[in-house]
Amino acid sequence: MTTTPDDLAALIASVEADERDLVLRTFTHDDAWRLGCLLVELADERDLPVTIDVRKGPQQVFHAAREGTTADNDSWVQRKVRVVERFGASSYLVGLRARAQGTTFNDKHQLPLQEYAAHGGAFPVRVDGVGIVGVVTVSGLAQGDDHALVTEALRSFRGEATAS
Numbered sequence: 047m048t049t050t051p052d053d054l055a056a057l058i059a060s061v062e063a064d065e066r067d068l069v070l071r072t073f074t075h076d077d078a079w080r081l082g083c084l085l086v087e088l089a090d091e092r093d094l095p096v097t098i099d100v101r102k103g104p105q106q107v108f109h110a111a112r113e114g115t116t117a118d119n120d121s122w123v124q125r126k127v128r129v130v131e132r133f134g135a136s137s138y139l140v141g142l143r144a145r146a147q148g149t150t151f152n153d154k155h156q157l158p159l160q161e162y163a164a165h166g167g168a169f170p171v172r173v174d175g176v177g178i179v180g181v182v183t184v185s186g187l188a189q190g191d192d193h194a195l196v197t198e199a200l201r202s203f204r205g206e207a208t209a210s
Contacts, residue, residue: 054146061139061193068200069172073179075107077203078171081182082108085199096186096195099123102171102179115186122185126168128161130181137183138166138193167192169200 049057070077082100089096095114100107111119126137129151133140141164144151151157151164166189171180182200184192 049145051146054142058139058142058146061136061142064197065136065139065170065172068169068197068204069174070204071174073102073171073173075102078102078107078180081199081203082110084203085182085184085195086110086112088195088199094187094195096184096192097123099127099181099183099185100171101127101181101183107180112186119185122163122165122167123183125161125163126165126183126185127181129164130168130170130178132157132162134170134178136166136170136193137164137168138189140164141166141189165189165192166194167196169193169196171200 078100082098085098085100088094089098089112095112097109097111097115097119099109129137129140141151144154144164147154151162152159155162167185168181168183170178171182173179182196184195186192187195
């Protein structure tokens with residue numbers, strides 16, 4: 047399926063809106079654990095073969111790999127996380143922006159493929175008034191689906207945190 051420039055621009059705008067909107071009031075180690083567990087629940091309900099990773103700062107607080115994943119998914123997680131940490135945006139958005147410029151992430155930035163992957167699935171955890179404090183990542187599905195699962199979980203988690 048070919049993506050038109052208008053479709054790509056709309057997708058970028060949607061991902062940028064997610065990044066503006068999905069901001070938390072706080073993000074503790076317990077929050078990271080609960081967010082990871084929420085992602086596992088969603089993956090279990092849908093029988094999704096995904097690896098889930100939640101970090102607070104440089105510390106990996108939660109990591110789970112469901113049936114059907116391999117160590118390669120762990121490598122994808124690490125490579126996506128590096129993109130978020132370096133560019134301060136979701137791995138999906140960074141890759142989409144390069145495509146919109148008529149190039150690829152790798153051609154644009156000349157970073158080692160073994161260390162960086164601008165594919166959907168890693169999303170910055172932002173705290174209101176603080177900025178990026180962590181990264182939540184999913185690997186195992188198509189990149190748009192990895193990204194969608196993360197944003198769905200963050201949206202739900204943010205709603206639960208606001209209600210409590």
